[in-house]
Amino acid sequence: MFGIWGHENASELTYIALHSLQHRGQNGAGIVASNEDYLFGARGMGLLNDAISKEQLESLKPFKNAIGHVRYATKTSSELANVQPILLKSYSGDLGICHNGNLTNAIQLRKALESEGSIFQTTTDVEVMAHLLKRSKARTNKDRIKSALRQIKGAFVFLLLQENSLTIAMDNHGVRPLMLGRIDDAWCVASETCAFTAIGAEYVRDIEPGEFITITDDGIDFDKYSYVEHPNLCSMEYIYFSRADSEFRHQSTYRIRKALGEALAKEFKHDADLVIGVPDSSLAAAKGFSTESGIPQEAGLLKNRYVGRTFITPGQEARERAVRMKLSPVRDIVEGKRVIVIDDSIVRGTTSKFIVRSLKKAGATEVHMGVSSPPLKDPCYYGIDVSTHAEIIASQKSVEEICEEIGADSLTYLSVDGMHDVYKQFGSRGECDACFTGNYPIEIVDDLLPQEKEQKSKGV
Template sequence: MYEIRGLNEECGVFGIWGHPEASELTYIALHSLQHRGQEGAGMVVSNGSYLFGARGMGLLTDALTKDQLRSLKTFPYAIGHVRYATTGGSELSNVQPFLFKSHHGDLGLAHNGNLVNAMNIRRALEDEGAIFQTSSDSEVFAHLLRRSKAGGKKARIKSALRQLKGAFAFVIMHEDSLTVAVDDHGVRPLMLGKIDGAYCVASETCAFAAINAEYIRDIEPGELITMTDDGIDFDRYTETDKPNMCSMEYIYFARADSEFRGTSTYTIRKALGKALYKEMDVEADIVIGVPDSSLAAAKGFSDASGIPQEQGLLKNRYVGRTFISPGQEARERAVRMKLSPVKDIVDGKRVIVIDDSIVRGTTSKFIVKALRKAGAKEIHMGVSSPPIKNPCYYGIDVSTHAEIIASKKSPEEICDRIGADSLTYLSVERMHEVYRTYGSRGECDACFTGKYPIEIIDQVLPQEKDLKTKGV
């Protein structure tokens, strides 16, 4: 649901080739990826000769009507997208998958991530006469693809991809093929699966579980996979390979049952909680996790420390975003509606609260205040990630510097601000140690360290991009 702490995933994608129930499976898969974007959703399908699409605003169930779904039902090839819209971009024209028509054929496009040179390319293309229909960075790819002089569809896709910088997991549909590509840093996840002999791809493996597909493997940085009726072709669009998967996918964004390299996010979060215990020397009576994304880390902390884990905070799952508007006061009201302490669990206790991240500090401040009111004797905050100090240019809306509390304040000052008795963050080193244990080849940690693995050419945050594109 709508996130109140200032961390928002940008998108989720899905694609399937050659299954009689492709569009229904896509709908179900998108449903399980809904946590990655709630502002809009859509599908593009192929009958082998033409592409057809439907998209709409809001949650999947609102975005696609029954009539639209019925009209897409009989097609064996489908792609889908759920979108989180950044400031200024919450409009239908930006909802994906995009569907482009030309005399060369149709093109369906779904993108997860953010390009860091799209504005530069767009300006150059506009100067040459190109007209853009959306303010989305993803449309740049369609123009580059259409203009490529390379021989053959795959060569044209490769040449367009090579001009892009930034984070992308692309799902590209032509009438007769489905092509997927991941940037050479592998910032955004994309997984390969199979169901009834048909291949499928998804941002997270929870989509495979929802449709009963087999999870085959993670798609590698720089990889290019093409599916046609003749089978599947594994290739690369670049020889460069510098893995930098987004750390926040493990910490917060991905669903707990989603797997990376065969390990669930739940297990990785539990290990982060265990690692935090090594850095947090505090005595307490109970450990509580902030529901839902921090419950696994709280379990890991509890296992390592021997301090019992209790459900001291409950989450109201039915808080719609209708009531939540921007602004500090509204945000505080939203947290109050969303989280409440269980009084007899925390009353008179020394409590360790485990949260996966702190962005603005609004949620933490509310939690501490509410737990004190419920009678907690001491409140020690443990964060199973390092301090977030920098915005993200690669497809996550982590707010701007001005809103990120740790960009200006030390942990001691933050502790003071949120009113806790102590505050401990996981160190960057231990975080990477945990990832290495689970087979990681390298993670992006730029929002913690400021070391951006991909040069930021446009110097524009994703949430500012739409405004800039419109010349605001």
């Protein structure tokens, strides 16, 4: 997500920022812009370049305030109606709204709202929030938004754009990231600091759990709608999801990943001739592993830059096609060598199996897999599409069985303690590790995974 208030090039800057955040979602994109009188929006399916045309972007130019979103969706929700931001028109004022994360009581709230006459047009959580806001009896706009936020549970950050304000809110655990920035005289927010770099903005600080920020032409107001229970930034943001040039709490994602690789090398028990990182999110971990172990790092796998991220590609068949198109071994580097492959995680095993097979076909004598995170065993209820235990290979098989399944000569994961020791070096405040341990920090009221919830929403 990206939002900006009070800049003459708001829509253009939003478009550029979303381009730098494209790795976070590839299923759809949208921008909603505002002036003092009304809101106007554009959205579409696919990558940003396909979703928003040059003509649509031109139509947004007169507006000085904007929010934008790139959609990361499950297979069931890949439809235009679910592309954010959604734009609502009403006699009391227009509303553009988008979010990152997942509400864990959305079905419960949706049922209650529909029983009172609400009609839903999408299966997204963001529409639940919009209905709660519009039905609030609170006197001020700020109190109406706070009232709605206090009724929802889960991991979320919201951007709400109205004619005269931009509101930013984060859940009181801070699972999904959001940063505050400044460009010229305008305030902006983004899911990652790489968006600030792309537009030349200054990275000010991270939005805090439970924080409630309102930006208007009169300035910026910092408030709280809920007190922090316990900060729990998602571990997978460090490990995989975010770009290596982004920062959290002014700490480099690249340095954290490198440190995870160093920690893995200390737990690794096999010798080899070279280390290879799986492009792109594992290259920093491979560098750290190489530095700590003394085994030279080489670029033994090349990536096709025109294929999206396979972890977030909806549908297993599509993932397998993408992996085959995405990665190619370099025979001159790996032939006749004992190779250690460093990857950031193994979810379904699709990529790992292909990598091991292709490296051995290219002449590698041994292929040892090292993973710079613990075994991913449990599904995520907080906004990442790791949907069911049946889809997660570590839920079904032991480390030895996974090693055999992917065809590797050995398989070593970083321990949970080793991961948290690294986080502590970088000022950890207690990151969420639910997908590794099953310890979920936020109550899951609906007891439904995001994919199941969206299917159920269609029939509620």
